[in-house]
Amino acid sequence: MKVIDSFRIVWRNLWRMKLRTALTSVGVMIGTAAIVAMMALSLGLKESAVKSLENFGNLTEMDVEPMYYNQEKDEPIPDDQRKRLNMEAVQELKKIPGIASVMPVKRLNEQAKLKVGRREGYVELVGVDVNESAAYRKNDVEKGNYLTGSPQEVVVAYDVPREMRDVEKEKREARRRNSGGGRQSDMPPDMMGGGGEGAAFNIVDKAATLVLTREYRIDDEPKFEKKELRVRVVGQLRKSENFRYSSAVYVPLSVVKELNDWVNRSRGNESDEGSPRRTREQAKKDTFEFDQMTVKVESREQVESVVKALKEKGYEVWSPARELETINKFFFVIQMVLGGIAAISLLVATIGIVNTMIMSILERTKEIGIMKVIGATVFNIRWLFLMESGFIGLIGGLAGLGMAWGAVELVNYFGASGGIMDSLNMGYGGGGPEGEPSKLAVIPAWLALFAIGFSFVIGLLAGIFPAIRASRLSALQAIRSE
């Protein structure tokens, strides 16, 4: 028998007893709708929690540092066993499945000031290995280009030009205020505010100056020394969800190394070249280490496994992603509990299918006998009855999915208008980083497919016993029955 023919026969039989089919399917529909709705609610809440987490930073970006404390053994990790953030570590991290790219960074230990024309602002100087970071950051360039390796090139983060202040304008305004008879302010313009998120100006391809100030003491008197570096802004990155790099100015690693040396010298005494401290620094310089490594994970689904792998290799991870595991565990339990409760109604529906199919066999005993006499095999009879019960499950599943979808839409509609989401998001904004509205409940494609498949399988399982019973009927006795 061809499958398509068997489906035609099954459909005809179901249509023949449409009321019974519909009533039996209602049981499955309610069970499926309950399971889908419960799961959708749980998934929606989880999604919402994860989005709230994303407000603290991009979950696929994480900072990696050596692990200093072994929590399993509850003891500090000795210095000689601690991981070193060097190029070897970069290669090790790259081998972890799920890590798309690694960006080792060395930060300047002091804040720097970036001046472009009349504007200036404080920035964080981040030294990067140009080759390694290119893979990480190249796609994030919004305007201009990425670093090529020249020490005179810098790339700025999205917020940098927005945070810069027009110094000339501020001075003019201050003079205007003072000429109005007020007491002349002795506050430097830097302290007068006026920065904030201003209108962005085009910073790319502009000459700029990086200004560093070092402090040193002579006879306990604080002295300041300035150093200016002429650079060119070659590119600007697009807006990032990672607030840690919001005021970053990326420069080649060698520049930061050199500037850190200059800053560090200023903190000590320039004359104690031969002191033990200097020797230690010299030794450190020989085995150069980064301050931090930032890794990008290919997708959010891989974040957990990457975090686990990093910890196993002896690294500490600093990212909101650390909380993902807890969230996942919590919502897994919630899903199991809610799904379990809903599964009870599906179990009842399954018994309903079994009952309907047994009734159907009793009514159609003669028909089964005729089919066996004219050439239906045992397998044919089993297949027909299995498909019949499977289709009852499928119809119920589809209807249940529709019902759950309607319920989810209603919940989301009233949830959104009732401000439930705002309270659930604890004031961090309901939307994710992209600003799309969060939903109280969501039915992902996999859940919809699972619901349909599951209801069909439930129907099939419910049909096993009746199908075996039908196939075992004696053809002779069946044909004689009325």
Added chain:
Amino acid sequence: MANTKGELTVTGVNHSYGTGKLRVPVLFDINLHINRGEFVALCGSSGSGKSTLLNLLAGLTKPEEGSVTVSGEEISKFSENQLCLFRRKNMGFIFQSYNLLPNLTALENVELPLIFAGESVKKRRAKATEILNRVGLDGRIHHRPNELSGGQQQRVSIARALVNQPDIILADEPTGNLDSKTEQEILHLMREMNKENGTTFIIVTHEQEVAEQSDRVIYLQDGRVVQKRTRPA
């Protein structure tokens, strides 16, 4: 090896219904051989065992003792599934109460054995239409059984039995529910099919008319073959 298609042999068959004290013997030491293309009537009074013998020949019942061989295959040793497949390929059935599926049209009822045989829609529709035309139902093929007369339903039943082109047709009181005129028509139709296709017909009947038109009549009495009469040529 000789061609045994359409031949039936019953050897030393004893059969009874029930068990223990309720055991009722039905057939005693039955030995029969039916040739290919024969038109045989199984006659006898009620309870003589003729329907039981037909069921044994169809493989719907297994004999307690003895063997039943159809078209060279000892079907009494077959499993349930083997019997289903064997019947599909080699046998057609005609029943007194027609046994058509009420929710299917005449055409669909005739198509059913071909559906189980895995025939394509086009082929089976053509075959079913042709055989329904042959039994004189060309204008009624899309009617359901409840829209057909008894004689028409039996014609559908004959068409269904023949559509697989089996070697053997087993009929249990095929004219039992029909008036005498229709009985004649149906009998004539079966005889025609028998002659045209060389199909072996075994008909259980207590109608004298049927017996008279058969090549051979086997009489049963209290579960024993008491007489075998061959129609004079």
